[in-house]
Amino acid sequence: MTATVGVAVFPGTNCELDSIHAVETLGGDGKILWHSTKNLSGVDAVIIPGGFAHGDYLRPGAIARFSPLMSAIAKFAKNGGPVLGICNGFQVLTEAGLLPGALQKNNGLKFLCKTVQVRVETENTTLTRKAEKGMELSLPINHFEGNFTCDLDTLNSLIDHDRVVLRYCDNPNGSIDDIAGVCNETRNVVGLMPHPERACDLLLGSEDGKVLFESLLGSN
């Protein structure tokens, strides 16, 4: 059975077509979810893609979290539905309280677009079940506010409960404990700053993102 992946679009979102392309390359079906809808029927998984939802005004994700779609996604996640937030989508998920922590400005105070190495830290999430722990992936990053931070209790809890999904091999942005991606307590909601949809084609430099999409598509 083909998995249908809903891809959220807010005004200012720009990675929706790239995300759909990656999903469809791996045999899934992509479906646009406009921010004003509350209808997720027929959707097996949700991606909140990268971009600048609502212009990133106020703070990245701060306005998007109030959209009707986000309340539907919160319900979907609560019922165990797989939800993936990429880059701006990760920021939206932290603002919406579906993931802990926050993304602040990179420690170099510059936007950064380049390919980095990240390490898979757990196989036990909706995004990594087909990957191997310790495996290194070459994935592009593309963000100004990608510096993950949280208080020490939260950090310890993330570590104790194996909720750090990806770590940077060479920290590009100052993220606490090199964290590039985390999951929620029930492991079905994952946020990451790197863009796996940009790494599904060798001609573009890497296809290391495929294993993550395969995990997401097979996670139902």
Next chain:
Amino acid sequence: MVDSLHRVLGLSDEEATKIGDILKRTPNPLELAMYSVMWSEHCSYKSSRLHLSRLPTSAPWVLVGPGENAGVIDVGDGIAVAIRIESHNHPSAIEPYQGAATGVGGILRDIFTMGARPIALMDSLRFGSLDDARSCWIAEGVVSGISGYGNAVGVPTVGGEIDFDSTYQGNPLVNVLCLGTLPKDRLVLGRASGIGNLAVLLGSSTGRDGIGGVSVLASAGFSNQVDVEKRPSVQVGDPFEEKRLIEACLEIFDSNLVVGIQDLGGAGLTCATSETASRGGVGMDVDISAVPQREPGMEAHEIMISESQERMLAIIEPNNLDLLFEICAKWEVNANVIGRVTAGDKLRILDRFDGNVLAEIPASSLHDDAPIYDRPKKKPEENKTVSSEKLKVKSDVVSDLLSLLSDPSWVYSQYDHQLFLNTVVGPGYDATVLKLRDPVSGLETNKGLAITTDGNHRWCAVNPRVGTKLIVAEGVMNLSCVGAHPLALVNCLNFGNPENPEVMWELSESIDGMAEACEGFGIPVVGGNVSLYNESSGVNISPTPIVGLVGKIEELHRKPPGFELLEGNRLVLLGPSHIDVGGSLWSALHGLNSGELIDVDLETHKVLADLVRSLVSDGIIDGIHDLSAGGLGVALAEMVAKSKFGITVARIPDALSLFGEGPSRVLVSINSENVNELLSRAESANIPTTRLGLVGGDRFIVKDLIDVPKETIDLAFLTQLPNALGVGTVSA
């Protein structure tokens, strides 16, 4: 009062008389203001138009040539490409971040106006020298502005170039190129037609930003307001507004709702209303009271010439209005009917459609009747004859080489260059390579587009005609290095004050050189922009024509070779060995902008470009680099810095051979097994070859000249820009 107002507005006495003759009466202040912006150098190209007509503009694949918002070419598979380059030099000098940001916004609108989705941006940047603090501040601000606007608006910045030279001190150059794709049959033009059709203003409200001459106007007593503030004349950009405007317009085009559409750029509403009307051979009534205004109390002339960003003017049939409003509401874009297409040829500005007529002008007179000047030209005195000296400096070859190296990745790592999954070769190489996708389905065509921007003021300062030919030739070779053949050229002509006969001579010579090269290579010029009055403290910049070339790769199956050197590879130089120091980066390093330029033989260059293209598309070679500024030495060092290995080369006897510059030279890195194939292909094409040496080890060795560790090269390459411009963000 009005008699002297024209001078305050920058119109000459003759121009004012001509306006009176057109109207057969004395123009009122609003009319005068409208003529003043449309007849400005910026809008009318009055000093350059005569010369631009010498450029070749046609080819069977050209769908739209110069004169529209962007050039459009047919690239096959039912796909068309829209391309344009434009300068935003003066705003960037005053307010680097917003100047550059609004430059990006403006060029994007030129592209989606044509019905195309913008898919790529490139920037050609020039700043004063790196040891000047203000120039560094400008450079940092411009890069941040491009990053801040381009990334947020969701169009990748996939390439460009950057250079630093004291000639740009106080007058940086910010030239932005944009490329978009569209289904060939969706081409939209900026013209009004259909009496009774509506002109709908989309996007931002209109404010007092970007009113250049108007602060002068006000102070000349034009307005009765006593407290008109002198607002900054640099516009402020809002990428989020532009992103929504792009999506709304593309959806409007998909629904086939517009008759014509025009973006609002320089000269704002005056330009957009008069251009659409005059192109369509109709008149237009404009109700300025219907224009949404950012603040109360705006005067008619302010509304008509404001350059507030993120606005479009759509011409639609009245029965499509509801659908258009619906799409705009979805994207949260304002839409207001502000005009009606009328019979006749008059542009009328009204206070309400049934109210007072504030201005009444033949629409076409704002464009077609703009003056054309054949300004005096004068060849400068030949006072640059230091050439015979042949750079008798006792230069230190190693330290010279290290000073000439500069990695632009500090700049482009701040730009999203990967969005849309097209970027096969990104910034930092000879040319950018993008996958060519169907603009509607997104499906790949297995073909590619290649884009390059090139400029070299050092060459053009020595000889603007030959220098410009060399730039076009370099663009052609850059495309060949990624396996592409050229289809079209756009240009941005950045020159000094045209009232200076020597500057006019440079401009005219440069255009002749460009025409000669384009004719020789069979490349049509499909668009351009002229930026004059680039001067600071009375000193004109060196002539800086920038060219953007777009080419096509017929089969894009593998990544083109790039700079990377593989261990054991052989290094071979292709092309004539005729070089000189005239206009070279090396002589500039030693403060000399002198000497002779070696002219390019267009036929030889074409043969070499064909050879290189075949080597790349047949997968014969592993690495390639076009030789340009800095000559063979810089090309070798750049390839080493981008690779894991060092090199050992010979047959480079002296500094001149290392740093001299000449046309039609390409460095290739090739597996030893393929060397014979390369040599025999070169021989049958009658292209000279020089076997230089091989790749390996961890040192950079030029026999009897240089022997340094590879890390020394890497360090100089990587650190120059981050050290000068800010906190280092480069990590290899």
